[in-house]
Amino acid sequence: MYELIGVTKQYRRGQERVDALAGIDLKIAQGDRLVIQGPTGGGKSTLLQMLGGLDRPTAGSVFLDGTDLAGLSEGRLTAIRSRYIGFVFQSFNLIPTLTAQENVETALVPLGVKAAERRRRAAEALESVGLGERLGHLPSELSGGQQQRVAIARALVKRPQVLLADEPTGNLDETTRDEIADLLEGLWRERGLTFVMVTHDSSLARRAPRLATLRKGRVTVTENPKAAGTPAPAGKEG
Amino acid sequence: MVQGFQTLADSTVATVAKQSGVDRAVGGLSLVDLKIDGEFRRGEIQRGEGRTQGQGGQGQGFGQGGPGGGGSGDTVTGGGASFGVDSFTLYGTDVTVPDLGPLTTSTLTGGRTFRTTETDAAVVVVDSAYAQQKDLAVGDELTVKDVKFEVIGIATADSGQAAAQVYLPLKRAQTLSGSAGKVTTVYVRATDSTKIDAVKTAIQKNVSGTTVTTSADLSQTVSGSLDTAAGLASSVGRWLSYAVLLAAVLVAGLLTSAAVSRRVREFGTLKALGWKSGRVTRQVVGEALVNGVIGGVLGIAVGLAGAYAVTAVSPTLTAELGASTGGFTGRGGMGGMGGGAGFGGGPGAARTAAGRSVDIALTAPVSLTTVGLAVLLALVGGLVAGAFGAWRASRLRPADALRRVE
Numbered sequence: 333m334y335e336l337i338g339v340t341k342q343y344r345r346g347q348e349r350v351d352a353l354a355g356i357d358l359k360i361a362q363g364d365r366l367v368i369q370g371p372t373g374g375g376k377s378t379l380l381q382m383l384g385g386l387d388r389p390t391a392g393s394v395f396l397d398g399t400d401l402a403g404l405s406e407g408r409l410t411a412i413r414s415r416y417i418g419f420v421f422q423s424f425n426l427i428p429t430l431t432a433q434e435n436v437e438t439a440l441v442p443l444g445v446k447a448a449e450r451r452r453r454a455a456e457a458l459e460s461v462g463l464g465e466r467l468g469h470l471p472s473e474l475s476g477g478q479q480q481r482v483a484i485a486r487a488l489v490k491r492p493q494v495l496l497a498d499e500p501t502g503n504l505d506e507t508t509r510d511e512i513a514d515l516l517e518g519l520w521r522e523r524g525l526t527f528v529m530v531t532h533d534s535s536l537a538r539r540a541p542r543l544a545t546l547r548k549g550r551v552t553v554t555e556n557p558k559a560a561g562t563p564a565p566a567g568k569e570g
Numbered sequence: 571m572v573q574g575f576q577t578l579a580d581s582t583v584a585t586v587a588k589q590s591g592v593d594r595a596v597g598g599l600s601l602v603d604l605k606i607d608g609e610f611r612r613g614e615i616q617r618g619e620g621r622t623q624g625q626g627g628q629g630q631g632f633g634q635g636g637p638g639g640g641g642s643g644d645t646v647t648g649g650g651a652s653f654g655v656d657s658f659t660l661y662g663t664d665v666t667v668p669d670l671g672p673l674t675t676s677t678l679t680g681g682r683t684f685r686t687t688e689t690d691a692a693v694v695v696v697d698s699a700y701a702q703q704k705d706l707a708v709g710d711e712l713t714v715k716d717v718k719f720e721v722i723g724i725a726t727a728d729s730g731q732a733a734a735q736v737y738l739p740l741k742r743a744q745t746l747s748g749s750a751g752k753v754t755t756v757y758v759r760a761t762d763s764t765k766i767d768a769v770k771t772a773i774q775k776n777v778s779g780t781t782v783t784t785s786a787d788l789s790q791t792v793s794g795s796l797d798t799a800a801g802l803a804s805s806v807g808r809w810l811s812y813a814v815l816l817a818a819v820l821v822a823g824l825l826t827s828a829a830v831s832r833r834v835r836e837f838g839t840l841k842a843l844g845w846k847s848g849r850v851t852r853q854v855v856g857e858a859l860v861n862g863v864i865g866g867v868l869g870i871a872v873g874l875a876g877a878y879a880v881t882a883v884s885p886t887l888t889a890e891l892g893a894s895t896g897g898f899t900g901r902g903g904m905g906g907m908g909g910g911a912g913f914g915g916g917p918g919a920a921r922t923a924a925g926r927s928v929d930i931a932l933t934a935p936v937s938l939t940t941v942g943l944a945v946l947l948a949l950v951g952g953l954v955a956g957a958f959g960a961w962r963a964s965r966l967r968p969a970d971a972l973r974r975v976e
Contacts, residue, residue: 386842386969387967387969406847413968414844419839419843425836425838427839438845439844442843442844442845442846442849
């Protein structure tokens with residue numbers, strides 16, 4: 333599914349040059365579940381942005397099913413994001429003035445899905461994450477865990493091939509964290525998604541079949557055969 | 571005697587009142603009381619011895635010495651004329667309509683005004699300047715054409731120039747001057763200050779032989795510092811309007827831009843979800859446009875309320891007048907319609923006011939054009955603000971949405 337070759341990302345912070353990613357080589361197979369860990373500023377989110385086509389590498393290639401995302405136009409990248417990739421953010425990133433159902437519908441707007449169909453699929457997606465009774469609620473009327481469930485429904489309503497989650501449990505308490513982690517794992521297993529998650533939480537990392545640790549822009553991948561779920565294909569160090 | 575060049579039948583008042591946009595119309599009769607006292611003396615001829623010598627007599631007031639005589643040897647001595655002229659202006663006013671007519675531009679400073687039942691009473695209201703000149707007070711008697719009138723009130727002109735020196739009931743004025751059923755002036759009040767021009771046009775078209783003078787026309791005749799003050803006020807008002815408009819558009823733009831900044835994560839998220847930049851841009855412009863429409867509607871509501879308040883309170887601007895021909899101003903409407911005499915045919919027209927102050931009541935007329943312009947400006951403001959916000963939103967990189975949570 334994904335193949336990253338020599339991916340480098342450099343930033344300028346004032347006069348200083350920052351190497352967020354320093355020549356990453358990484359393979360992620362279809363249906364893989366990979367957790368990315370590492371210290372703050374280690375390049376985790378930058379790597380996730382590369383996988384999601386939200387940012388372009390300074391050097392190197394990011395292949396998704398054989399297409400190099402680094403060489404695509406902004407329009408093509410937008411089209412790929414809208415169709416194939418679902419995002420879940422730490423702060424949920426829901427639109428505060430829209431209801432849960434309307435928030436989920438926003439993911440279907442760029443696909444040109446008609447309004448009635450959007451509403452139906454959004455309701456279905458919310459049902460699947462246990463929020464069938466909260467369709468008309470605004471984000472402010474929902475708990476943190478419920479908001480994250482809405483965000484997950486939004487990410488999955490378009491039936492993507494890839495789910496990218498950036499610290500999805502970072503703003504949640506322990507009980508809710510476990511509920512969300514269980515939900516994500518269940519959906520990954522059920523739908524055959526390729527699931528990449530950035531987290532600081534070691535307990536979540538231990539549940540993943542593959543763990544990528546990023547330090548100073550370099551990645552080390554370790555296998556965890558004891559983890560539940562689909563066995564991961566072999567990765568390689570970058 | 572009637573002052574002016576011609577009179578109108580008082581049926582004209584009813585004709586004028588029927589014109590579209592006319593709220594009320596009343597007639598007025600402008601008169602002047604002129605008394606001339608004096609004598610002519612014949613010169614005496616003295617048969618002389620070939621000398622010619624004349625000596626004119628000396629008169630008072632407009633008196634003029636007579637010419638010296640001529641002749642071969644005869645002499646004319648003495649002779650000539652001596653005249654004293656005493657005149658004052660009167661105004662016959664329709665006492666049944668106290669809120670329209672010449673007295674509306676004066677404030678009662680003593681006694682009372684006419685009662686609506688005093689249509690033919692021998693009572694007068696005297697202008698304060700004339701009362702002072704003639705030492706008249708409330709309760710005194712004033713004789714006009716051998717008829718004694720009781721002074722019931724003293725009025726002071728609001729606008730530097732009184733319409734007349736003495737006001738009396740219209741019917742009484744018509745009887746005194748032998749002008750029964752005649753008027754010289756028709757006072758007209760429009761239903762709406764924005765319809766004044768239309769009313770003027772309608773009267774000029776449908777009532778022949780009239781000269782229509784609106785309050786705007788009257789204001790143009792006022793010279794000196796009033797013009798300067800009006801020009802200054804107009805100029806300041808215009809530039810202030812431009813400044814406020816520019817500021818409003820800038821503030822709207824900045825607020826939209828600030829809103830985009832505040833919602834950077836929202837727009838970034840939409841882009842991450844696959845929304846094209848164009849769609850996000852349209853969303854921002856659309857929202858700004860809706861805000862513009864809502865702002866426009868609110869602005870019109872507040873503006874109408876403000877205009878109503880200004881008109882209700884009618885704050886006044888005071889300007890010092892230099893020497894100028896006088897007249898009178900209307901009250902938020904048409905001032906007067908002269909019966910051929912122009913300038914309302916007001917008897918005060920010949921008076922000169924030196925160093926008098928003029929109070930101008932401010933009104934805030936509202937027209938459909940103004941409202942339409944306000945809506946247009948609100949929409950343009952919304953579009954400008956939206957374009958500014960959209961420009962910022964289009965420059966947003968979707969990666970920002972994720973960076974915010976790092």
